[in-house]
Amino acid sequence: xxxxxxxxxxxxxxxxxxxxxxxxxxxxxxxxxxxxxxxxxxxxxxxxxxxxxxxxxxxxxxxxxxxxxxxxxxxxxxxxxxxxxxxxxxxxxxxxxxxxxxxxxxxxxxxxxxxxxxxxxxxxxxxxxxxxxxxxxxxxxxxxxxxxxxxxxxxxxxxxxxxxxxxxxxxxxxxxxxxxxxxxxxxxxxxxxxxxxxxxxxxxxxxxxxxxxxxxxxxxxxxxxxxxxxxxxxxxxxxxxx
Numbered sequence: 001x002x003x004x005x006x007x008x009x010x011x012x013x014x015x016x017x018x019x020x021x022x023x024x025x026x027x028x029x030x031x032x033x034x035x036x037x038x039x040x041x042x043x044x045x046x047x048x049x050x051x052x053x054x055x056x057x058x059x060x061x062x063x064x065x066x067x068x069x070x071x072x073x074x075x076x077x078x079x080x081x082x083x084x085x086x087x088x089x090x091x092x093x094x095x096x097x098x099x100x101x102x103x104x105x106x107x108x109x110x111x112x113x114x115x116x117x118x119x120x121x122x123x124x125x126x127x128x129x130x131x132x133x134x135x136x137x138x139x140x141x142x143x144x145x146x147x148x149x150x151x152x153x154x155x156x157x158x159x160x161x162x163x164x165x166x167x168x169x170x171x172x173x174x175x176x177x178x179x180x181x182x183x184x185x186x187x188x189x190x191x192x193x194x195x196x197x198x199x200x201x202x203x204x205x206x207x208x209x210x211x212x213x214x215x216x217x218x219x220x221x222x223x224x225x226x227x228x229x230x231x232x233x234x235x236x237x238x239x240x241x242x
Contacts, residue, residue: 008054029234044114105174149208
């Protein structure tokens with residue numbers, strides 16, 4: 001089982017905090033966001049990890065070289081930032097071992113049960129991807145009909161390809177499990193969003209599943225206010241890693 005951690009972004013929403021330090025290396029309770037994600041994935045029995053890099057990539061490479069996590073960690077570098085879809089496509093050469101793999105944003109703290117997420121994906125026979133989602137406030141929602149992706153809402157605008165017109169609007173956690181079959185289906189080139197990719201494939205009939213994670217704590221720490229809150233909650237987020 002493998003994993004890809006998205007770590008290439010500029011972290012602009014964090015303002016001066018990321019002027020000298022890439023967002024994945026900001027610390028919560030003395031532990032970097034990147035290390036927290038790595039350790040959670042290893043606890044879920046991931047055997048190798050890929051980290052995509054762009055902004056201040058040398059610092060992330062140095063961090064990896066100075067740490068020993070007990071599993072191989074490789075870098076998928078992007079000379080030009082490729083966003084999440086392009087980042088996935090660029091990392092394909094590291095992830096084609098035939099088994100579904102995790103994707104995990106570096107800027108989320110969570111207690112989502114990764115083993116259960118992975119098993120849910122395996123049990124959803126034929127699913128191309130399974131997304132950890134929840135009911136929470138957001139400016140962007142994914143729409144699901146009977147657990148399958150069928151559209152999105154953004155800033156009050158809805159695009160749906162639901163057959164019945166009945167769907168649930170859920171917010172994405174930035175944690176997913178993906179079948180390597182996806183690589184043969186990517187037509188997009190250059191910089192593109194993985195959500196746009198999922199939406200295209202779902203509209204074409206692919207099964208993109210929802211894993212409802214409301215019962216698990218989660219926090220996006222991609223902006224200054226939520227990063228501060230994450231730091232205040234550090235004992236809670238680090239507790240399961242001990």
